Amino acid sequence: MKKFWMLLLYIILFAASLLWIYPYIWMFMSSFKPSSEIFTKFWPSHFTMEHYSFILKSAESMQRPFVRALFNSIFISMTVTFAVIITSAFIGYALSKINFKGRKALFNFIIFQMLFPGFMFIVPLYVLMRALGLLNTLSAVIVPGLMSAWGIFMFTQSYKSVPNEYIEAAKMDGASDFWVILKLMIPLSRSTASIVGMFTFIGIWDNFMWPLIVIRDYNKMPLSVLLASFNKEYGSYVGPILAGSVIQTLPMVLIFLIFRKYFLQGISMSLK
Amino acid sequence: MGMRTLKRRENIKGWSISTAYLVYTAIFWGYPFVWLFVLAMSKWNFLTPRRFVWFNNFIKLFTDEDFWRVVINTFNFMLYFIPMVLVLSLLFAMALTKVKYFKTFFMLSFLVAYVSSGVAYSIIFSKLFAINGPLNKLTYSLFGVTIPWFSQPQLAILSIAMMITWKFIGYYGLILYSGLVTIPKNLYEAAELDGANRWVKFWKITLPLLNPSLVMVLVLAISLTFGIFTEPFLITGGGPMRHTYTFMMMIYSNAFQKLNPGYASALAIVTALISFGCVILTRKLIEREVSYS
Numbered sequence: 001m002k003k004f005w006m007l008l009l010y011i012i013l014f015a016a017s018l019l020w021i022y023p024y025i026w027m028f029m030s031s032f033k034p035s036s037e038i039f040t041k042f043w044p045s046h047f048t049m050e051h052y053s054f055i056l057k058s059a060e061s062m063q064r065p066f067v068r069a070l071f072n073s074i075f076i077s078m079t080v081t082f083a084v085i086i087t088s089a090f091i092g093y094a095l096s097k098i099n100f101k102g103r104k105a106l107f108n109f110i111i112f113q114m115l116f117p118g119f120m121f122i123v124p125l126y127v128l129m130r131a132l133g134l135l136n137t138l139s140a141v142i143v144p145g146l147m148s149a150w151g152i153f154m155f156t157q158s159y160k161s162v163p164n165e166y167i168e169a170a171k172m173d174g175a176s177d178f179w180v181i182l183k184l185m186i187p188l189s190r191s192t193a194s195i196v197g198m199f200t201f202i203g204i205w206d207n208f209m210w211p212l213i214v215i216r217d218y219n220k221m222p223l224s225v226l227l228a229s230f231n232k233e234y235g236s237y238v239g240p241i242l243a244g245s246v247i248q249t250l251p252m253v254l255i256f257l258i259f260r261k262y263f264l265q266g267i268s269m270s271l272k
Numbered sequence: 273m274g275m276r277t278l279k280r281r282e283n284i285k286g287w288s289i290s291t292a293y294l295v296y297t298a299i300f301w302g303y304p305f306v307w308l309f310v311l312a313m314s315k316w317n318f319l320t321p322r323r324f325v326w327f328n329n330f331i332k333l334f335t336d337e338d339f340w341r342v343v344i345n346t347f348n349f350m351l352y353f354i355p356m357v358l359v360l361s362l363l364f365a366m367a368l369t370k371v372k373y374f375k376t377f378f379m380l381s382f383l384v385a386y387v388s389s390g391v392a393y394s395i396i397f398s399k400l401f402a403i404n405g406p407l408n409k410l411t412y413s414l415f416g417v418t419i420p421w422f423s424q425p426q427l428a429i430l431s432i433a434m435m436i437t438w439k440f441i442g443y444y445g446l447i448l449y450s451g452l453v454t455i456p457k458n459l460y461e462a463a464e465l466d467g468a469n470r471w472v473k474f475w476k477i478t479l480p481l482l483n484p485s486l487v488m489v490l491v492l493a494i495s496l497t498f499g500i501f502t503e504p505f506l507i508t509g510g511g512p513m514r515h516t517y518t519f520m521m522m523i524y525s526n527a528f529q530k531l532n533p534g535y536a537s538a539l540a541i542v543t544a545l546i547s548f549g550c551v552i553l554t555r556k557l558i559e560r561e562v563s564y565s
Contacts, residue, residue: 017381027396100286123527124304206389208502224391245392256387
């Protein structure tokens with residue numbers, strides 16, 4: 001009897017897993033189907049790359065430069081991710097390993113900052129970007145993301161478990177703080193760096209509302225916004241839209257699959 | 273080197289690193305924070321000089337039909353979303369504790385939804401749920417009906433709740449799972465000796481001891497509700513009959529389409545307050561001290 005229930009549980013879990021991945025499978029398969037078969041056949045008569053060549057080449061003449069948008073997205077996400085990891089690694093070091101007056105207050109302030117939801121800042125931040133003359137530039141998406149209170153918090157917490165003796169030993173050998181952070185602290189906090197980097201990358205790659213607000217020029221849009229605008233204007237081009245969705249989704253899923261170990265760690269870490 | 277100079281050097285070093293952060297935060301967090309409140313009490317259209325109008329925006333907000341529509345929509349959405357996401361992620365977490373094999377596979381299958389792109393998955397679901405989409409094909413061949421997923425008001429809210437549930441079950445389920453595995457096994461064994469059945473064990477042991485994780489999931493789910501933008505913006509545009517119009521869409525359209533940033537700022541403050549209020553209320557009602565005795 002127990003065996004039967006176990007088997008049933010496995011069957012249900014497998015079915016549910018398939019159901020959960022199904023939207024991905026459907027998107028991926030459909031992006032290779034001939035247009036007339038997307039909604040009619042599960043298994044197409046043949047597979048085709050036409051939607052990909054359309055979205056990457058022909059869409060350019062419809063003022064939707066997808067290759068450009070892809071590079072914009074990569075540039076924006078890489079810059080922000082790199083900046084957040086480096087700045088968080090340095091400031092986290094000051095907050096956990098340098099004994100200065102006001103350290104505690106600063107750390108509390110960072111936690112206080114994390115209480116406020118991002119949407120509160122959208123309108124005034126737009127006014128600021130406008131005053132700085134950054135509207136319609138990639139900087140408008142990059143600059144507000146260069147430092148992250150959450151990233152600093154994560155690094156500070158993770159550094160606390162690095163024994164002070166390591167740092168003292170490195171300093172005995174004549175290492176500077178700069179060297180200690182780059183060659184000792186960051187490598188020892190590899191999993192934190194991965195978690196912060198991964199969530200930052202995914203968050204900025206997927207960001208839709210903010211770039212929608214600050215960027216009007218099709219040549220400067222990240223992929224998310226350009227894809228949405230293509231979908232709105234040319235909704236009948238289902239195949240190319242699905243191909244675009246695959247391109248938009250793939251980096252996020254790949255990063256997730258590569259760093260899945262840290263992802264699971266990150267979830268349990270954020271619970272402590 | 274004396275203690276004093278060492279201390280001073282630490283102070284200088286600490287503050288010189290922190291200053292970079294403080295300057296950045298002052299510009300990109302502090303300045304907008306102050307301006308949020310200034311704008312909320314101003315009438316402005318980005319171009320002509322700003323006029324100070326005290327609490328006019330707030331007063332106008334509370335007599336605005338759109339605002340009350342959005343409030344009702346948000347709670348209407350939560351009515352579907354919260355029970356659905358809570359029950360399903362709890363079931364998922366409990367199933368995970370029972371299985372020995374393929375555990376990572378199950379986790380990853382559900383978590384991969386969590387890293388779906390907001391724009392891409394909105395597009396995909398709008399196609400899957402379309403009148404001629406695969407889901408309606410299935411219901412038509414099985415029951416002879418097609419369901420207007422996004423064109424009937426309550427169904428549209430339900431559909432968006434289902435999409436977001438799809439996205440978050442893996443994440444919430446994992447939070448609950450890590451709560452479940454910390455419950456000591458001997459508690460269950462002791463209860464079994466006392467003749468407790470599954471049902472009693474669930475209500476008397478599992479649920480009370482899972483309280484911290486449940487509260488965390490609830491808080492996350494509630495906060496998320498107030499930030500919904502991409503799905504209704506791309507799929508329904510706030511319709512049908514404005515039933516999927518959200519706080520974020522109202523902020524967006526007031527600030528950047530009706531060019532009324534003052535009104536949108538007031539709305540952002542009120543939205544944050546309602547969201548905080550809901551979170552605090554939930555904690556008050558549900559949060560319990562957990563003891564293992």
